[in-house]
Amino acid sequence: MHYQKAYRIYRVLLLTGLGLLLLNALLGRILSEPVFHKFLFLDTAIALAGIAIGGKYCRCPFCRKPLDLRSKLPAYCPHCGKKLDSDR
Numbered sequence: 001m002h003y004q005k006a007y008r009i010y011r012v013l014l015l016t017g018l019g020l021l022l023l024n025a026l027l028g029r030i031l032s033e034p035v036f037h038k039f040l041f042l043d044t045a046i047a048l049a050g051i052a053i054g055g056k057y058c059r060c061p062f063c064r065k066p067l068d069l070r071s072k073l074p075a076y077c078p079h080c081g082k083k084l085d086s087d088r
């Protein structure tokens with residue numbers, strides 16, 4: 001899997017999982033419906049799947065070392081210094 005595609009999947013799954021987690025936690029709290037608490041595991045699983053995909057596939061195409069996922073993808077690999085693709 002291309003590292004930029006993995007990065008996009010990572011971002012989408014992480015933000016979706018965290019958003020649903022917050023939404024279900026709030027709905028469960030406000031409506032006092034325990035059914036929303038069952039979704040918390042699913043929401044957490046979505047976010048963790050994103051983190052797993054990002055950690056496994058978001059790597060430099062040259063040296064295969066992991067890229068930092070906490071911010072935007074760098075223009076140059078912080079490990080080997082080679083220029084990463086700019087066609088995002």
Ligand SMILES: [Zn+2]
Pocket residue numbers: 060061062063064065077078079080081082
């Ligand atoms: Zn590299």
